[in-house]
Amino acid sequence: xxxxxxxxxxxxxxxxxxQNENETILHYKRNGMGCMNLFFAVWLLGWTAGGCFISIIFxxxxxxGSKLATYSILFLIFFVPIIVIGVFFIHLLFSKKQFRLNxxxxxxxxxxxxxxxxxxxxxxxxxxxxxxxxxxxxxxxxPYSGGxxxxxxxxxxxxxxxxxxxxxxxLIYRQPYEKSYWLGQVLADWAxxxxxDVEHQ
Numbered sequence: 001x002x003x004x005x006x007x008x009x010x011x012x013x014x015x016x017x018x019q020n021e022n023e024t025i026l027h028y029k030r031n032g033m034g035c036m037n038l039f040f041a042v043w044l045l046g047w048t049a050g051g052c053f054i055s056i057i058f059x060x061x062x063x064x065g066s067k068l069a070t071y072s073i074l075f076l077i078f079f080v081p082i083i084v085i086g087v088f089f090i091h092l093l094f095s096k097k098q099f100r101l102n103x104x105x106x107x108x109x110x111x112x113x114x115x116x117x118x119x120x121x122x123x124x125x126x127x128x129x130x131x132x133x134x135x136x137x138x139x140x141x142x143p144y145s146g147g148x149x150x151x152x153x154x155x156x157x158x159x160x161x162x163x164x165x166x167x168x169x170x171l172i173y174r175q176p177y178e179k180s181y182w183l184g185q186v187l188a189d190w191a192x193x194x195x196x197d198v199e200h201q
Contacts, residue, residue, distance in 0.1 A: 013030065015027045015028075022103060023101065023102040024101040025098065025099070025101075026186075027096070028098070029096050030096075094113060095111070096110070096112075097109065097110050097171075099187075101187070101190045104123055105123050106126070106163070106190075106191070107119070108171060119169070121163060121165060121169065126164070127165060128163075128164045128194045129162070129187050129194075129195045129196070130161070130162045130168070131159060131180045131181060132161070132173075132180075134158055134173050135157055135159075159175060159177045159179070159180045160180055161173075161180035161184050171183070171187075184197060
């Protein structure tokens, strides 16, 4: 069961469905990070407009020989990023997670537009939980990830949470600080393992 001290300050996006001596169920829906979401929305709109413009030119010209190859490359340059970023953006807005904590394992179910994926993490294999800074400056460098930070800097400070078993597995990512901090404490308390947080900058 989740201790009372954690129940008093549940971050927005988390709800406790039920809890008893054998199992606790947490629901989580992404929210926050409005500036980052707005950036992706504006980027997708502008990039899609550019792609449509290229498509109009593509369809209005006699695309034979070298022109076909040129316009095909431009088409891919514009529309492949739209698909990739679009899928990522949809995941940011609509994904939901359910964490089931029982005596045997942590079951994490991710749901996106009716598609569900289940990850089972045995409790006796959990060594610790790591809060990571995955956006903005000074991203986290973990000792179990080869000493490398998580990519290049960006303008959107965000934090996530990973669980360490035989490898690091992300649980949540790209969220405000308090969400991964709260969840990390709750899960570490349940598994009776250390929780390693990062300084809130």
